[in-house]
Amino acid sequence: MSDLVGNLLVAQSGGPTCAINASLAGVILEAGKHESIEEIYGGLNGIYGILNEDLIDLNDEKQRTIDGLKYTPAAALGTCRYKIDFNKNPEKAAQDMDRLFQVFEAHNIRYFFYAGGNDSQDTSHKIHHEAIKRGYDLRVIGIPKTIDNDLPMTDHCPGYGSVVKYNATTVMEVALDVGSMATDDGACCIIEVMGRSAGWIAAGTILAKRHPNDAPHIILLPELPFDEGKFLAKVKEVVSSLKYCIVVVGEGLKNAAGEEIGADKNRLDAFGHPVLSGAAERLAELIQGKLNTKTRTVKLGYAQRAAAHFASATDIAEAVACGETAVRAAVEGKSGYMVKIVRQQDKPYKWTTDVQDLPDVANKENLIPRDWIDEQAMLPNEKFIAYAQPLVEGEVKMPVEGGLPKFVVLSKNAIEKKLPARS
Amino acid sequence: MSDLVGNLLVAQSGGPTCAINASLAGVILEAGKHESIEEIYGGLNGIYGILNEDLIDLNDEKQRTIDGLKYTPAAALGTCRYKIDFNKNPEKAAQDMDRLFQVFEAHNIRYFFYAGGNDSQDTSHKIHHEAIKRGYDLRVIGIPKTIDNDLPMTDHCPGYGSVVKYNATTVMEVALDVGSMATDDGACCIIEVMGRSAGWIAAGTILAKRHPNDAPHIILLPELPFDEGKFLAKVKEVVSSLKYCIVVVGEGLKNAAGEEIGADKNRLDAFGHPVLSGAAERLAELIQGKLNTKTRTVKLGYAQRAAAHFASATDIAEAVACGETAVRAAVEGKSGYMVKIVRQQDKPYKWTTDVQDLPDVANKENLIPRDWIDEQAMLPNEKFIAYAQPLVEGEVKMPVEGGLPKFVVLSKNAIEKKLPARS
Numbered sequence: 136m137s138d139l140v141g142n143l144l145v146a147q148s149g150g151p152t153c154a155i156n157a158s159l160a161g162v163i164l165e166a167g168k169h170e171s172i173e174e175i176y177g178g179l180n181g182i183y184g185i186l187n188e189d190l191i192d193l194n195d196e197k198q199r200t201i202d203g204l205k206y207t208p209a210a211a212l213g214t215c216r217y218k219i220d221f222n223k224n225p226e227k228a229a230q231d232m233d234r235l236f237q238v239f240e241a242h243n244i245r246y247f248f249y250a251g252g253n254d255s256q257d258t259s260h261k262i263h264h265e266a267i268k269r270g271y272d273l274r275v276i277g278i279p280k281t282i283d284n285d286l287p288m289t290d291h292c293p294g295y296g297s298v299v300k301y302n303a304t305t306v307m308e309v310a311l312d313v314g315s316m317a318t319d320d321g322a323c324c325i326i327e328v329m330g331r332s333a334g335w336i337a338a339g340t341i342l343a344k345r346h347p348n349d350a351p352h353i354i355l356l357p358e359l360p361f362d363e364g365k366f367l368a369k370v371k372e373v374v375s376s377l378k379y380c381i382v383v384v385g386e387g388l389k390n391a392a393g394e395e396i397g398a399d400k401n402r403l404d405a406f407g408h409p410v411l412s413g414a415a416e417r418l419a420e421l422i423q424g425k426l427n428t429k430t431r432t433v434k435l436g437y438a439q440r441a442a443a444h445f446a447s448a449t450d451i452a453e454a455v456a457c458g459e460t461a462v463r464a465a466v467e468g469k470s471g472y473m474v475k476i477v478r479q480q481d482k483p484y485k486w487t488t489d490v491q492d493l494p495d496v497a498n499k500e501n502l503i504p505r506d507w508i509d510e511q512a513m514l515p516n517e518k519f520i521a522y523a524q525p526l527v528e529g530e531v532k533m534p535v536e537g538g539l540p541k542f543v544v545l546s547k548n549a550i551e552k553k554l555p556a557r558s
Numbered sequence: 559m560s561d562l563v564g565n566l567l568v569a570q571s572g573g574p575t576c577a578i579n580a581s582l583a584g585v586i587l588e589a590g591k592h593e594s595i596e597e598i599y600g601g602l603n604g605i606y607g608i609l610n611e612d613l614i615d616l617n618d619e620k621q622r623t624i625d626g627l628k629y630t631p632a633a634a635l636g637t638c639r640y641k642i643d644f645n646k647n648p649e650k651a652a653q654d655m656d657r658l659f660q661v662f663e664a665h666n667i668r669y670f671f672y673a674g675g676n677d678s679q680d681t682s683h684k685i686h687h688e689a690i691k692r693g694y695d696l697r698v699i700g701i702p703k704t705i706d707n708d709l710p711m712t713d714h715c716p717g718y719g720s721v722v723k724y725n726a727t728t729v730m731e732v733a734l735d736v737g738s739m740a741t742d743d744g745a746c747c748i749i750e751v752m753g754r755s756a757g758w759i760a761a762g763t764i765l766a767k768r769h770p771n772d773a774p775h776i777i778l779l780p781e782l783p784f785d786e787g788k789f790l791a792k793v794k795e796v797v798s799s800l801k802y803c804i805v806v807v808g809e810g811l812k813n814a815a816g817e818e819i820g821a822d823k824n825r826l827d828a829f830g831h832p833v834l835s836g837a838a839e840r841l842a843e844l845i846q847g848k849l850n851t852k853t854r855t856v857k858l859g860y861a862q863r864a865a866a867h868f869a870s871a872t873d874i875a876e877a878v879a880c881g882e883t884a885v886r887a888a889v890e891g892k893s894g895y896m897v898k899i900v901r902q903q904d905k906p907y908k909w910t911t912d913v914q915d916l917p918d919v920a921n922k923e924n925l926i927p928r929d930w931i932d933e934q935a936m937l938p939n940e941k942f943i944a945y946a947q948p949l950v951e952g953e954v955k956m957p958v959e960g961g962l963p964k965f966v967v968l969s970k971n972a973i974e975k976k977l978p979a980r981s
Contacts, residue, residue: 151735180741209734215741303962308864311632311965312574318603318638324860342962406847412835424829433859437747441731445867447961527961538723538870538950539765540730 138468139272140171141245145193146178146185146212147280148251148258152294153208153443154454155280158250160204161458162278163193169466172246176550181251182258183215186234187557190242190550203543205451206533208443211545218254219261232265234557239273241553246274248461252281252292253498256473260493263471274465277473277493278457282440284335287501288491289475293457294440296450296526299339301442302328302383302435303527306343309433310350310381317379323370323422323430326351327397327415329439330385333502334358336439337385338515339523350381353513355414357387358502361396366418367425369513374428388414444540448529453486460488484525561891562695563594564668568616569601569608569635570703571674571681575717576631576866577877578703581673583627584881585701586616592889595669599973604674605681606638609657610980613665613973626966628874629956631866634968641677642684655688657980662696664976669697669888671881675704675715676921679896683916686894697888700896700916701880705863707758710924711914712898716880717863719873719949722762724865725751725806725858726950729766732856733773733804740802746793746845746853749774750820750838752862753808756925757781759862760808761938762946773804776936778837780810781925784819789841790848792936797851811837867963871952876909883911907948 145162147155159177166172179189191212193201204211219235221228238244249259259277266273279286284295306326313324330336334356343350352373355361373380388396397414415432422430457474464472472490479485507519515523534541568585570578582600589595598616601608614635616624627634642658644651661667672682682700689696702709707718729749736747753759757779766773775796778784796803811819820837838855845853880897887895895913902908930942957964 147738151738153731183741207734208731210738213738213740215739300961304867305861305865307963307965308576308631308866309860311630312860312864315570315574315633315636316638317636318606326861342960406843408843408847412839416835416839420829420831424831431859432857433861434855434857435861436854436856437732437735438728438749438856438858441735442728443731444727449961524960529961530958535953537765537947538872538952539726542730542734 139245139274140173141243142174142176143172143246143248144176144178144185144190144242144244145248146181147210147214148181148249148255149214149216149281150440151209151214152280152282152440153297153446154293154450155250156204156207156209156211157451157454158278158280158293158458159211160201161455162248162462163201165459165462169462171466176242176244177212177545179547180213181215181217182219182235183217184213185238186231188238188552188554191545191547192550195548196545200543200545203534205455206443206531207542208441219258235262236265236269236271237554239271242550245272246462246465248276248278250278250280252283253286253500256286256493257497259473260471260497263493274468274470276461276465276469276490277496278461279473279475282336283330283333285333285500285502286496287499288495290478290486291476291526293450293454295335296447297442298336298439299342299523300447300527301445302336302439303340303343304445305433305435306340306351306381306383310343313379313381319378321374321378321428323374323380323382323428325382325384325415325418325430325432327384327386327413327432327434330357331387332357333500334385335503337383338503338519340383341515341520342523342527348377351383352380353382354515355382355384355388355513356503356508357385357389359508359510360391361388363421367421370422370428371426382418384414384418386414443542444533446531446533447527448531449484449526451531456488460490464490481521481525484528562668562697563596564666565597565599566595566669566671567599567601567608567613567665567667568671569604570633570637571604571672571678572637572639572704573863574632574637575703575705575863576720576869577716577873578673579627579630579632579634580874580877581701581703581716581881582634583624584878585671585885586624588882588885592885594889599665599667600635600968602970603636604638604640605642605658606640607636608661609654611661611975611977614968614970615973618971619968623966623968626957628878629866629954630965631864642681658685659688659692659694660977662694665973668695669885671699671701671884673701673703675706676709676923679709679916680920682896683894683920686916689893697891697893699884699888699892699913700919701884702896702898705759706753706756708756708923708925709919710922711918713901713909714899714949716873716877718758719870720865721759721862722765722946723870723950724868725759725862726763726766727868728856728858729763729774729804729806733766736802736804742801744797744801744851746797746803746805746851748805748807748838748841748853748855750807750809750836750855750857753780754810755780756923757808758926760806761926761942763806764938764943765946765950771800774806775803776805777938778805778807778811778936779926779931780808780812782931782933783814784811786844790844793845793851794849805841807837807841809837866965867956869954869956870950871954872907872949874954879911883913887913904944904948907951
């Protein structure tokens with residue numbers, strides 16, 4: 136039993152995934168096992184809601200609901216993009232920090248868990264240090280979460296395996312569709328996936344390629360500057376050989392000048408704003424304009440990170456374990472760490488969890504190792520495949536009602552506010 | 559046993575679905591039971607390939623492959639948009655018809671099954687009449703197939719239930735995602751789905767709405783002219799009440815002048831072609847420009863009609879039955895019909911199959927009955943829901959390998975050509 140007795144607060148931050156609620160379930164289920172943890176509170180909309188003292192009682196939720204979190208996408212507690220930014224606005228950041236610790240004290244919060252990506256780990260790190268500075272006894276553990284898979288030190292991030300499973304499946308399905316329609320005129324399809332600076336998501340679709348002629352035929356990663364000539368030559372080659380070509384592009388694909396190709400500042404919409412047609416639309420224009428090959432686009436957008444209906448069982452199990460590990464580490468007396476996933480071996484895949492100092496993680500971005508990419512072939516290579524394959528394995532048995540998913544919604548019983556409203 | 563002994567030819571036409579191969583499996587499995595059917599041939603790429611005498615031996619495929627067709631999206635035989643068009647080019651159409659019957663005679667084709675939408679049923683009808691005119695003993699049966707669900711006389715079309723199941727699920731998932739990120743600024747997401755003139759697909763997403771506040775909050779159907787003022791007022795109302803708004807739009811949404819809003823002929827791309835930014839992008843521009851609410855888009859494109867990984871078991875079972883019924887009808891001596899699905903009751907859902915004269919079906923388009931739409935609420939009403947709900951029920955147990963679908967590919971062993979190449 137921990138020497139520190141008090142209440143637990145867990146919150147979610149950044150872009151949602153279909154596994155972030157599984158980590159929340161892990162936190163709640165593990166917390167219930169430790170006597171030193173008295174109440175289990177959830178903070179609504181991350182730091183943004185906690186500053187407003189928007190806390191809910193997670194012990195008040197039904198067991199069935201907690202279990203259902205493992206199958207429910209998006210952030211059940213709500214999320215935010217709010218940052219306590221001492222560089223940008225030190226005065227406001229100091230006020231926020233004061234308010235945060237007022238909320239912690241008012242509700243005797245002694246365990247704080249924050250699930251999120253790079254920014255959120257930075258927030259956890261700052262809160263950990265502030266607690267030490269103030270002499271306020273608090274255990275802070277960050278829980279990794281990001282489909283972008285760009286957190287360092289962890290083998291991969293919860294949420295990533297599921298987005299790869301769904302996107303690679305979509306590539307397989309769309310490829311069969313386009314291939315079956317292709318006659319001598321040829322046909323292309325561009326599938327735009329998420330990933331502004333890291334290409335992990337786009338690269339993951341390589342798993343759809345079981346045979347050399349299978350899609351994807353080209354994967355354009357935001358890490359590598361777009362080379363129009365090389366791209367068009369490759370499309371032409373694939374179409375003349377297979378009659379169709381499937382291209383996957385990360386939304387943040389940039390030209391040699393570092394400008395996103397999907398954002399055209401010279402083209403204005405009816406309201407005078409630059410048109411953000413997206414990378415896929417621009418590539419389709421290019422192929423149709425220069426090669427005269429019929430080209431269609433798919434833009435999965437938010438659908439890809441919310442696709443709980445075909446989540447990876449490995450991903451969900453790891454996400455639950457990350458939540459559990461966070462609680463266990465805190466109860467053991469640790470603070471100022473992020474939970475990480477450690478790969479023990481590839482085949483058969485074995486993993487465990489551990490913790491890593493937050494300064495090693497916060498505000499750092501982990502890109503695909505360059506030697507995992509075959510730049511000539513415009514595809515990730517076997518090193519990447521060995522890495523990504525285990526992460527999509529296993530299917531989640533999602534509850535269904537009337538043919539559609541049965542997701543859970545927290546009843547969100549509010550904890551009575553003890554502070555005056557935020558000024 | 560049928561009095562007509564000979565070979566069977568089956569082919570697929572038009573845009574693929576994730577159920578059209580299930581009908582192919584139904585044809586093959588049923589054909590194997592009838593002694594009057596000697597060989598089972600597949601025509602590659604529909605009429606287009608048959609004119610080139612591109613036939614394959616379906617008896618040569620493994621049993622496992624035939625069974626796997628039930629779970630494999632797209633057209634396993636390949637498809638086409640080729641039409642024998644006597645109005646447009648009577649001379650070429652007559653040549654095509656001659657060639658087609660040369661192929662039929664050369665391979666002793668006595669049973670012809672064509673799976674497709676409106677155009678394909680018209681083709682089947684023409685072939686049936688041509689056979690009578692020529693005194694060539696042939697049984698022609700059309701098999702319905704279209705995600706658009708716009709074939710008349712059949713209660714619905716194979717392929718439709720699965721696209722609705724996938725799209726409604728996507729709406730539920732995206733809604734949780736957007737809702738969980740929404741703070742006081744509000745957020746919108748526009749999900750663009752297929753449907754150029756009929757709104758069946760867009761309307762189907764209403765099934766995601768289990769509670770009054772659930773998404774979709776607005777469904778824009780191509781049948782109803784887009785009313786910008788009414789639309790923006792509704793978005794504003796929903797955002798101020800729920801902080802977020804999910805809009806589903808059929809790609810063919812038109813303004814009062816009948817022009818598609820996604821096609822802007824006044825805006826040219828770098829190659830001088832009109833920009834087809836799509837309905838969702840135009841609506842997003844509008845909301846951001848006029849309401850200043852952050853808006854993202856999802857364009858499912860081909861992914862929605864190929865999504866075998868979450869197909870409707872009801873849809874797949876019906877598609878198989880349509881193939882089986884086609885063969886049984888032909889063996890019984892029928893020709894010049896399309897198979898149709900007949901709804902016997904809603905709750906519990908009961909259905910059967912029957913056949914309908916092709917002239918009742920060919921080149922006719924079935925739109926949503928106007929009294930199934932609540933124009934004020936901008937949503938389909940309970941009549942539509944009672945119709946659509948049973949079609950998404952049941953989950954298909956798709957085989958998986960390494961966490962991704964295990965689809966089948968026909969080995970396509972070619973039948974030796976007996977005719978000179980097409981001139």
